[in-house]
Amino acid sequence: MPLISGSHIGTAALGCPAGQSPGPRRCSRPLQLRSNTRVGVQLLFAIGTVLFLAVTLSAAPLEKHLSIYSTAANYSLPIVQRQGRDYVGLLELLEPLGTVSAKVDGSRWRLHYNNVLGEFTADKARARVQGRDADLSAKFILENGRGLVPLTSLNSLLPRFLGGPATLHEQSGRLFIGSVATHFTASVASDDPSRLVFQFTAPVNPSVASEPGKVRLTFNHEPVTAPASSTLTFSSKLVPSATYSESNGAADITVNTTVPLLATFSNDGRTITLAPPKSQIAGNTAAKPPTTPPAQSAPAIQPPTPPSAPRRYFAVVDASHGGADRGEALSASIAEKDVTVAFARLLRQELESRGIATLVLRDSDANLSLDDRAFFANTTHAAIYIALHAASSGHGVRLYTAMLPYSDDEARGPFRSWPTAQSSSIPLSQAAVTSVAGMLKRIQVPVRTLTAPLRPLNNIITAAIAVEVAPPASDVSALNSPDYQQLIAGAVANGIVAIRSQLGAAP
């Protein structure tokens, strides 16, 4: 029988005396064999377990967290996964921003933030904030007295509590409360093509690391936001491009370079200059490829980190639509909301480069109500509000002002009628439109100026215009072209600059 045969083979192999039965009582070798085998199996199991745990733990995703930037504090919170969605504790989020308290009453959770009351119910996707319904997009979770709200609901929920805009970058876990974003421009120095200069609107203190062919600036604590395009290209063979990215609560600028670069900080941390070290410059030939740039962190002069103060803005740029409101479906793959936000970022860059402090009201895929847009634009006390739209019909650019008659509200005191708040600023708005139209005509872009029943223009107390960009020809995809957007944004910015003194005192 196979079993006996197997025993014989085992016995013979281990040298059990001939004629002796391989039974356990008369030969100790099989016993030793089993013992050795058991130890071996246990050892293998232990090694396997250790290997499995090592592989599993190393493959486990990093703990996600949400970085929050506000004028009061910059901080971060853990993001927890519940029912396949990202959640955050609302009380913990609001705590650093004001006076907050929470009370549990059965399945209900009441949160007081300053004078605002929010009422939440466990397993319900609707809440009430200041007596108004708020859609949370997923169920509210009450966990040991801790109220968890879906991450996606913060865009709509926080403005209700805070009375100001909150912009969530959901994918990267970054939340901007109020006008705190730090913008930047990057350019190669005209006198030295190997020197790349970053100008930030507020002091920054990134960690700087060098890799072969790259220098990476990582902003863990600063509200740095994306430029108009996530890829910046430069007319320099030594520093051909840089890319901007965000992930897990941090922003990264990666500079692609063919030479090792050192970072130096100046202008109170508002300027970062990347340039080859002196010795490199001396011995460097322009087109020489890199050898092996240092793999350790580049030395950086640490700038002071003064407390950030809220900025004042001359222009508010509003990328229309957003979130579920996609605007016009310009083509099967292009939504108006995406074109407007890209165009808004580009226009901000153009305006900032001309010395005009600019706030982009919607800098993510969030949606704001028309009333909220007007409210936020009015409370920034900017000199001009520019709403951006895109359309597939027609060609060129259409500029709109509110369809309201002019009336001087000064005589009526400090209060304005909400539906006609724009009335007293109509002449300024028309002057802005005329100026921008003139600049567009200069570059041969077809332009029309019209009035329109288009909110929130009516509700803006300062100069307010809307810019509707149509394709240059029949190809709608041109609306997504950076060259076309740059052309239009440059002309609009020039038009605003031309009447800057007329619009009011710059901040």
Place this chain on the structure above:
Amino acid sequence: MIPRRFFIALSILLAAVLAMSIYAWHMRGRAAATPVASVDTRPVVPPVAGATERVTLYVAYDDIGILRAQSAQIPMPSVRQERAEEVLRALIALYLDKTSPHPLPPGSDIRSVYLVDPGLAVIDVNAAFADGHRSGVLAEELTVASLIQTLSANIPGILKVKILVEGKQRETLAGHADLSNFFDVSAVNQLTSQLQSTQ
């Protein structure tokens, strides 16, 4: 042991179920492939009594983004409110035509026009009109201006216009043109002047 006759009966039943399933699947595929004829969902309006009259319609042209005044001969009742509805229905009929210069969604219609003294007109359009309307500042503005200008040009005494959708207030027509406020006819006159030129 299963009796043979039960086995045969069960086999026949299973075969029948299989055959019916295949047939139903086949019919479903055919039904899906059959094109559904477009249905005009507008309610049947009783024929208008009265002599025909020449009216002025302000017609939107999408290709160049303008409004053009256009004459039409249509039957016009004597009651003011019915006249308002008829003139707008004539405009909508033009937009629903195959060769429309400013297509509106199928089934678009005017539900009612209410004339309230002094000088207020309320245009109530159906849901199809607004729900399927093309989005865009100019596209929506052309529709609104076309309706209001046509109404005020043919029904004297209208100073303000409100547009409702299915009897309810709506924030915008299709994401842009504001319907939450009253339209001042004099402001729409000025807009029409702007829209009659391509500059």
